[in-house]
Amino acid sequence: MAEGNGTEVFVYEQVVILISCALSFFGSLLIILTYIIWADLRTTPRKLLVFLSVADLLSAISYSVGVWKVFHEDSWDCIVQGAFSTFANTSSFFWTVAIAIYLYIFIVRSSQRGADSLVLYFHLVSWGVPLGITVAALCLHKIGYDASEVSVGWCWVSIKAPDHVLWMLLTGKIWEVLAYVTLPVLYLLIKQHIHRAHAALSEYRPILASNPTSNSLTTMADRKLTLIPIIFIFLRSWSTLRFILLLADSPVRQHPVLVTLHGIGNTFQGAANCVMFVLCTQPVRARLADVLCCRGQAKARGADSQRSGSAGNPSHADDTAAHRWLDED
Template identity: 60%
Template sequence: MSPPAPPTELMPSERIVVLLSCVLSALGSGLLVATHALWPDLRSRARRLLLFLSLADLLSATSYFYGVLRDFEGPSWDCVLQGALSTFANTSSFFWTVAIALYLYLSIVRTVRGQGASRLFWAFHIVSWGPLAITMAAVALKKIGYDASDVSVGWCWINLEAEDYVLWMLLTGKLWEMLAYIMLPLLYLLVRKHISRAHEALSEYRPTISETHQLRGRSSVADKKLVLIPLIFICLRVWSTVRFVLTLCGSPAVQVPVLVVLHGVGNTFQGGANCIMFALCTQAVRTRLLQVCCCCSSQSPTTETQEGPPAASAPIKAGKSQGPSWAPDQQLST
């Protein structure tokens, strides 16, 4: 194996871009947590999983922000602390992302309900928060430390001076990341195929053409989102994998500025991407956010009173338009 490349020096412009990505990701994760707290009727099981994913992404963005702002130049106590927090949060985010895909597959395709879903949630918690044990072991064995920004962008991760640093890079992130590359597209492909078959079967019994078109319109939105979820995940995370491979090969290409920026944005913007997908591009959530903005911008109490009844009736109308049997999770998928 070739020796590691020299330390990667971060330019001010690169740091600004990655720091902005961290801020946007933290804001997006916070918005998802706020929507879960504000509107109890949107708390489906799938959105409960999204809540825990958002918490992991929020911790990840915060720890990455400190690391990029600090731009460590050597080992230190806060380097180990930041590396441990980002390692745990980032790996936990992988597991929660796969948990959402697995839950949608089991609830839509396998129709898991009731006690089975409750037991499944306990399993998700055990597995998805499990990286805490791996992180604690890495800290205890002094594996987390300064990595010269070759497998990071200013923050700390696995100490490149450790003899078995490749093994610990795999255990603390890369192995689970590469498994997610495989599992996410596979699960969402199976869900999408099941939905399309279900709607084809339902369309044969639809008495009117207009109802069929409405059903297909809703399913097309879900299908697009099912495609985008694994695609966005891979597009964001693949750059860190590329730099990981280049570091193992000792290639100087690991320091290419464009690749460094893509790695920094990809690792830190997961919370922002989830916010765009599950809040800004979800009609039920987007409508309520617009209503809140309108209420905040209104000046007189009379205007707020007049706008009150439509805001209360909007969720009821949205709820009546639910179509197929997987409607309880449609608030996450559409």
């Protein structure tokens, strides 16, 4: 289908995508470090976010190696890089969906015990399935040079393999498409549950419902619940589009703009998670500001945030849990 002519990767594309890899690397690292440093942030949802960040960090490293070198043959380092990126990228899909499932059971089903009982299975599936798929692909010699037809310099499934489409599905695309469907549905159900809870609260507690702090937290939680699936789909859709164009044997898949968007989309997930769950989470942001430079002001903001967080309604544990994960932690 595309064995004879690969997609050319230009220098400016390499630079842009390497910057994206660096941002994702440091973003994922920041999520991990904040979890390690501050014990009171070690909630189960944030722990799952750390595991997702580990996968995103490995993805950023492996992709950066491929983008830096731009492989042109089935060399040993191409195969090693392709195996690491395949495992990490697939694991990232599973952990992203695992977090959504955990939040759905915890918030909508009101079962923290049920949600916590799934964590072990999340590990078995999110690490085990990608590892099994990657090992199988390696043993069957499916990992290798793909001529950047569904990558940007890095190696993935060898384009020379007669069943390369099947293995592209198994090593990423089928899980990617399933995530496109699963994430919006789960987060929509969570949003609806939170809206219903606040509607009931507004009916019986009009004073609390009109509280600016409560409304602010609700708005931010609602915004994040909307952005999580949208950002994921936006970033990953370029890779899916190039795969579809490969199936159609369309030369559009080699367009530089599409190639650049694909490279950024595959490598920016760690940075996007950092923006949402570190930089846009007020207590974490305040603590980082305290560490970096503004100790006095950050302490005051942290105290105000703690006081406003403790003023919530204890009879609505599900809603508080949502805010703890999405805003207050």
